[in-house]
C-alpha cells in the first residue's frame with residue numbers, strides 16, 4: 001500500500017468524505033476475533049466463551065500525507081452507531097497498531113523487547129484520539145498526551161443494503177520528537193507496517209475483545 005503525498009491541509013484531509021480519499025490507494029483487510037485463549041483475564045476467558053465477538057470481519061484502509069501530517073482512513077460496516085459509554089453500553093472503536101522497532105508480534109500486541117504503538121479512536125470521545133504503548137498482552141499504557149486527531153462519520157450505507165458504515169480518519173504529525181518513547185516516528189520515504197482492530201459497541205466489545213487484522217500490512221510513505 002502507498003500513502004500518497006498530497007497538497008492539502010489537515011482540515012480537508014480529516015474529512016472522511018474529502019475528495020482526495022477517492023484517489024488514495026485502498027486495501028481490504030480481513031479481520032478475525034482475537035483468540036480467546038490469549039486473553040490475559042480468566043474472567044474474560046470464561047464470560048466470552050459462549051458469546052461470539054469480533055463481529056467486524058473486514059476493513060478498508062487507506063492513507064495519505066501532506067509532508068507534515070499523516071492520515072489513515074478506515075471504513076467498515078456496522079449496522080448500528082454506538083457512541084455512548086455507560087455502565088452497560090459500549091462505544092464503537094477502532095485502532096491502528098505499529099511496531100515501534102524493526103519488528104514486533106501483532107498477535108500479542110508486541111512483547112517485552114518489541115513495543116508497539118496504538119492509535120485509538122472511540123466513538124464517544126469526539127475528535128480526541130488516544131495514544132497507547134504496549135509490550136505484550138496486559139501491558140497497554142495510555143499516554144497522558146496525544147497528538148492524534150480523529151474525525152468520524154456513520155451513515156446507513158444507502159440503497160440497496162442499508163448496512164451502516166463507519167468512516168474514521170486518524171491524523172497525526174509524522175514526526176513527534178517530544179514523544180519518541182511512546183509514539184512511532186514517521187517520515188516520507190519510509191516503509192512502515194500497521195495492523196487494525198475494531199470494537200463493535202453494540203456487542204459490548206472492549207479492550208481485548210475485538211476483531212483484528214492478523215498480519216502486518218506493509219505501507220510506503222511516498223517521498
Ligand code: HEM
Pocket residue numbers: 034035038039040095096097106107108109118119120132134136137138139140195196197206207208209212213
Ligand atoms: C492490530 C491489532 C491490535 C490493535 C490495533 C490493538 C489495539 C488495542 C488498544 C488501542 C487497546 C487499548 C484499549 C482501551 O484502552 O480501551 C488494546 C487493549 C487490549 N488488547 Fe489489543 N490490539 C490488537 C491486537 C490484540 C490481540 C491479538 C489481542 C489478543 C488477545 C489483544 C488483547 C488486548 C487486551 C487484553 C487489551 C486490554 C489492555 C491490556 O490488557 O493490555 N489485542 N488493544
